Amino acid sequence: MAGFNCKSLVLASLLGLLVLLLSGPSQAQSNQDCCLSYSKGRLPRWAIKGYTEQLSSEVCDISAIIFHTQSGLNACVNPKEAWVKRHLLWLSQKLKRMSM
Amino acid sequence: MSNAEPNTTDYAYETDYLSLIAQPCSKEEVRNFTKVFLPVAYSLICVVGLVGNIFVVMTFALYERTKSMTDVYLFNMAIADILFVLTLPLWAANYAADKWIFGDFMCKMSRGIYAINFNCGMLLLAFISVDRYIAIVQATKSLKLRARTLAYSKLICLVVWIASVLISSSSFLYSESYSFSINETKEICDHRSDETSESPMLKLLLLSLQLGFGFFIPFMFMIFCYTFIVKSLQQTQNSKRNKAIRVIVLIVVVFLVCQVPHNIVLLVTATNLGKMNKSCDSEKKIAYAKYTTEAIAFLHCCLNPVLYAFIGVKFRSYFVKIMKDLWCMRYKKYNSRSSRTNSDTYHSRQTSEILSDNISSFTI
Known part of the structure; x- marks a missing residue:
């Protein structure tokens, strides 16, 4: 009887450990605004006022950069594209200059 | 719309300006819906669930005779349900205010407790069907076996609780209150993993575990056990037979009605996870479906006292x-x-x- 018990305990704890490693269920919100796709066209630098980062590790599904334009648009762009990276560098330098 | 003068650019800017720009999917209307619907639904579920389950706990606590395994499971399920519905006011406030105002610790706690008790309730449903299976189908061995398991009832329940905590530990680990901004910056309480980890894979894993433990495991146990119970009940000639079969059918039907819609939505979400170029319209529809079916699934813990105890x-x-x-x-x-x-x-x-x-x- 003790054996049965011990075995089931070991089995349960092993199962628990496995699940712990894999992590468990959670309740994710689905009412947040997220980028679902990337813009096909490029944006000129002068049109960009600022940017926000969307991380796939957070509530949204995909990683994206959101450029806020002077005209009040939010443009989802692919963070892996070269022109986006250049724009981001330029924006951060501009920000640095402004804060200095 | 565009007040800027794009005359100094070499980009094809103005012509297909809007068609080339992908904007974030605005879920304003979903938020307007969750702002009203979820606080109302969660408050109702919280009140009804609290009252029903407190009655169950009280009755069991004051009942002095020897209890069966099912009784012990029911007692634990009522406690899990009480803890679960107690987190709902926080979520009601979260959706009403459209931001998380309770801080990081409460975020981790309420998401963790939510997951633990949801999983614990589901595992206990599976165990209850097993106990009834042993009692009815294995009736000859049942007295000995049930007496033996009853002696270990505390241990078994402890294992169920520990298993639920372990299954839910990721909710503690990966929940965080953080600021989220697109149009406006606000605090939200949600999943957040390390940036280095492969997040779509992780999210997929979390979802499939939720589906597995929250639905498929209890469902499999219930189908297996209750099928055999109904089969063996049909062979006996007992005045109580028909009532027992009716109760079992009711339990399974309520479980399916409450859990299947929510789990279908979870399944659809899981298959679409990490995909590019999803349409905003269908995302919104899925969001509506998710919140509605989730409320129906939560309703289950109000019905448990009625289904299992008061019947x-x-x-x-x-x-x-x-x-x-x-x-x-x-x-x-x-x-x-x-x-x-x-x-x-x-x-x-x-x-x-x-x-x-x-x-x-x-x-x-």
Whole structure:
């Protein structure tokens, strides 16, 4: 009887450990605004006022950069594209200059 | 729309300006819906679930006879349900205010407790069906086996709780209150993993575990156990047979009605996870479906006391007795005589029931 018990305990704890490693269920919100796709066209630098980062590790599904334009648009762009990276560098330098 | 003058650019800017720009999917209308619907639904579920399950806990706590395994599971399920519904006011406030205002610690706690008790309730549903299976189908071995498991009932429940905590530990680990901004910056309480980890894979894993433990495992156990129970009940000639079958069918139907829609939505979400170029319209529809079906799934913990405890004649009569006793404590001077006659008839009824069946000492 003790054996049965011990075995089931070991089995349960092993199962628990496995699940712990894999992590468990959670309740994710689905009412947040997220980028679902990337813009096909490029944006000129002068049109960009600022940017926000969307991380796939957070509530949204995909990683994206959101450029806020002077005209009040939010443009989802692919963070892996070269022109986006250049724009981001330029924006951060501009920000640095402004804060200095 | 565009007040800027794009005359100095070499980009194809103005012509297909809007068609080339992908904007974030605005879920404003979903938020307007969740702002009203979820606080109302969660508050109702919280109140009804709290009242029903507190009655169950109270009745079990005051019941002095030996309890069956199912009774012990039911007691634990009621406690899990109580803890679960107690987190709902926080979520109601979260959706009403459209931001998380309770801080990081409460975020981790409420998401963790939410997951633990949801999983614990589901695992206990599976265990209850197993216990009933042993009691009815394995009736010959049942007395010995059930006495043995009853001796370890505390240990088994402890294992169930530990397993639920372990399954839910990621909710503690990966929940965080953080600021989220697209149009406006606000605090939200949600999943957040390390940036280095492969998040779509992680999210997929979390979802499939939720599907597995929250639905498929209890479902498999229920289908297996209750099929055999109904089969063996059909062979016997017992006046209580039809009622028992009806109760079982009701339990399975309520489980399916409450859980299947929500799990279908989760399944659809899981298959679409990490995909590019999803349409905003279908995302919104899925969001509506998710919140509606989730509320239906939560309703299950209000129905558990009714389905599992109050359907049992003995539970009901004992509950009535306790209620009367409580009532009489307040009005002892006036009602002491009528109370005694009531509990007398109750006791004789109960002994006759214990003699007539040992399927479950308290329920069915």
